[in-house]
Amino acid sequence: MAVFVLDRRKKPLMPCAERRARLLLARGRARVHRVVPLTIRLVDRLQEDSTLQPLRLKMDPGSQTTGMALVREPDTTDTTREDTIRALTVLMLLEIQHRGPSIHEALTQRSSHRRFRRGRLRHRPARFDNRTKPEGWLAPSLQHRVDTTMAWVDRLCRWAPVAALSQELVRFDTQQMQNPEISGVAYQHGTLAGYEVREYLLEKWARTCAYCGAHNTPLEIDHIHPKSQGGSDRVSNLTIACHDCNQRKGSQDVAVFLAKRPETLQRIRAQAPAPLRDAAAVNSTRWALYQRLKATGLEVEVASGGRTKWNRHRLHLPKTHSLDAVCVGSVDTIHNAQQPVLTIKATGRGSDQRTRLTKHGFPRGYLTRSKSAFGFQTGDLVKAVVTSGKKAGRYFGRVAIRATGSFNIQTATGLVQGIAHRFCILIQRADGYGYALTKRAFDTGEAGTGAAYAAALSLPGMNPGVSRANG
Incomplete structure (x- = not known):
């Protein structure tokens, strides 16, 4: 898996291999800018002094999961050659897990609570005709898919010199299927x-x-x-x-x-006559996402799901969301496709509710107004080194705080409860996403334990970038 590289002004350079990133950090030529995904910042290089190769960000939008792939394209500046083979080198594979169903459930629950309170406590006339939706309006659960995908497109464009985009615009060519001739x-x-x-x-x-x-x-x-x-x-x-x-x-x-x-x-x-499940969600968001991608000013390549499957079968690749993204559009050959996949799960930034609710929507208890405790917030990536006791060991994951100072840490292998705040070291602030590194075999989809994250914590130059929060 490639490591993102920035110059000293935080402008993107060409990604490098993990081995080279370790050497740069060990020699003091780079600093850790971000842990997940791993991004380093050079202290002696500017973008103007570097040579950039064409990179393309490919995506396969889905109802529940969107696959992304950052690939390096061959140099096509030589216009004298007409038989240039489009051989893509995979630099990074990502899968974004959306939280559209949880948004839908939360809005449905809020609507039912409001309806119950209005029906039991007071009568209010219907107001559904008083509001108009703007043109191009999408339901919040659908708009979330577009916003989350575009958020990561913007992030990757800030961390890597992306010159073009590819999107699977149509999952299926329904017009061709309804009338084959x-x-x-x-x-x-x-x-x-x-x-x-x-x-x-x-x-x-x-x-x-x-x-x-x-x-x-x-x-x-x-x-x-x-x-x-x-x-x-x-x-x-x-x-x-x-x-x-x-x-x-x-x-x-x-x-x-x-x-x-x-x-x-x-x-x-x-x-038989029913449409494909989740097809409505994809069809509702595909054009909105396409318009947002065009607004970036980059070249946008579009293709159908049938072409993606044809490329995948021709190249003998297993069916995963990230490898489907690699196969979007025009592809001749693919190199370095067997590598870990960074799974990004949209978790949100917590709730604004100040009370717990009963099943009828009435308050039953008040929550603390402070979202931080001892310098930590729920969702922060932390490393805990417990030296003694029943919980002795090293843990890395997302933390759930308590005002008492006894935290829970969600690691790649499970939940660890009752870790004192004094053992925790802040690695990365919560950004609304949970991360996991899936190490998949080329043909079996075997999952790993996220050991690469633990290895990343031991990189030279990592310790000066973090601080211990002791309250």
Whole structure:
């Protein structure tokens, strides 16, 4: 995983390898600017004295998770060569976990509490017609996805010399799926033929056989109403089935094939015409995100989900959000794709509520007005070195404070309770996000323990940048 590098004026330089970052810190040529993601600042270099290579930030927006990838592109300044291979070198993989569902639940709970209080305590006339929404308005849970993605685009552009952006604008080309002949036979026999429909059906039917529920097995496209009996190729008439079920069904209509299983038949008939789950959220935010990306002034490349899947299959990459981001747009080859993934979870900055509420929305207890204790705030990244007692050891993670001075630390391996504040060292202030380093195998998705974070804390030059908070 690359390390971000800034010059002495905090302008971005080319990212470097972890080994080089350690040497720069050990020789006193750099200081730790930020721990997660690791960013160093050179004390003897300016951006004008450095050579910058073209970097591109790719993203695969999703309903729950957005994948990002920072890649280095080949030098295309040589216009004499027309056969330049677009070989991308992956510098960093990131996955942003949105908190849209929690925002939706909080707003729903607040609405129900308000409705209960108004109905029981006092009557107020309806006011839903008194407010108008501006053009382009998005629900808070959807607007959060756009804002969070743009916040990290801005951060990465401040830490690295990003020259271009890539976005998966359309998850599925629904127009092509509804009318396959809209662009003629050339589209049907091109390199992307069928990928839009296949990926759509796999997502819609949760990658399981619609008839027997089998998963982790090769799946085939099946016509619910057989094509030999006049069935169409529209996605509302398509499903996925394992090889055995597809062979047993043959050219039968689904009503005949599932005559003895009415529950399964009813489920398939109800799910077939329904749109893909979470597709509405992605479709509502994709254009808003695209307009925000264009406003940055950088070149924006857009592509469809079908092309992303085609690139992933051609390059034999596993399906993850971050590797999907690498495969967005035009790609020929990829280097250095097997590396840890930085998972960024949006946690928010706490609540402004000053009371605990009952199930009916009435206050039942008051909270302290101070959000800090002994120099710490909930969400800060800390390192705790406990020298004796039952909790002896070294811990690194996000802290949850108490006014008593007995803190809880959420580490990569679990929650550690009852750590005294005097053992805690502040590493990084809370910024509304939780971080975890996932070390994935290339084909298994195996998770690690975040040991790289602990290794980062021992970098030379780290200790002068932190301070012990003793209250």
